[in-house]
Amino acid sequence: xxxxxxxxxxxxxxxxxxxxxxxxxxxxxxxxxxxxxxxxxxxxxxxxxxxxxxxxxxxxxxxxxxxxxxxxxxxxxxxxxxxxxxxxxxxxxxxxxxxxxxxxxxxxxxxxxxxxxxxxxxxxxxxxxxxxxxxxxxxxxxxxxxxxxxxxxxxxxxxxxxxxxxxxxxxxxxxxxxxxxxxxxxxxxxxxxxxxxxxxxxxxxxxxxxxxxxxxxxxxxxxxxxxxxxxxxxxxxx
Numbered sequence: 001x002x003x004x005x006x007x008x009x010x011x012x013x014x015x016x017x018x019x020x021x022x023x024x025x026x027x028x029x030x031x032x033x034x035x036x037x038x039x040x041x042x043x044x045x046x047x048x049x050x051x052x053x054x055x056x057x058x059x060x061x062x063x064x065x066x067x068x069x070x071x072x073x074x075x076x077x078x079x080x081x082x083x084x085x086x087x088x089x090x091x092x093x094x095x096x097x098x099x100x101x102x103x104x105x106x107x108x109x110x111x112x113x114x115x116x117x118x119x120x121x122x123x124x125x126x127x128x129x130x131x132x133x134x135x136x137x138x139x140x141x142x143x144x145x146x147x148x149x150x151x152x153x154x155x156x157x158x159x160x161x162x163x164x165x166x167x168x169x170x171x172x173x174x175x176x177x178x179x180x181x182x183x184x185x186x187x188x189x190x191x192x193x194x195x196x197x198x199x200x201x202x203x204x205x206x207x208x209x210x211x212x213x214x215x216x217x218x219x220x221x222x223x224x225x226x227x228x229x230x231x232x233x234x235x236x237x238x
Contacts, residue, residue: 036051133200
């Protein structure tokens with residue numbers, strides 16, 4: 001798999017197969033989210049639900065693969081050899097832009113998990129139609145601890161099963177630890193945000209708009225990075 005991902009990509013640029021897949025998937029996720037947001041504006045809740053849920057679950061699955069294979073996406077930590085442009089451009093434009101992009105990816109994953117959970121908690125299905133519940137939605141620390149403990153146990157079981165079948169590696173451990181950290185941050189966000197927007201429906205609408213803007217910025221920064229790295233200033237890749 002790793003060797004295949006290093007082969008020339010399918011977009012006709014200097015990118016690898018992994019980089020082209022990453023850019024294609026980023027475009028797909030963004031299109032799904034935009035269509036889902038439009039459906040919400042039109043009050044077509046069922047379509048909105050499935051488009052956003054499908055897009056976010058697919059995005060989480062994709063980025064899990066990203067960290068497992070460590071071949072998809074741009075060369076985040078390969079150094080100057082992956083960038084063929086001037087050193088000044090690399091230091092002052094490319095690296096800051098890529099750093100912002102990576103931070104947005106992390107925030108985007110956190111918001112994906114949070115919005116999936118919030119979406120299910122705030123919706124009600126009546127007559128086959130979904131709508132948001134206009135009521136107070138709050139979670140206690142006790143409940144957060146219980147849920148996080150159960151989820152931690154499940155993640156550990158998956159990790160142990162993976163170790164028994166494929167052996168131990170620090171890469172795999174970092175993925176599962178990263179997942180637990182993400183879940184912990186999500187729960188922390190929930191406790192903090194519910195004080196600002198106690199009404200679940202209001203919280204869903206406000207954070208939904210924020211998440212949509214975040215994903216659009218994420219797509220733009222990723223596309224600019226891809227263009228600089230694989231079209232305008234290709235370097236020594238692979």
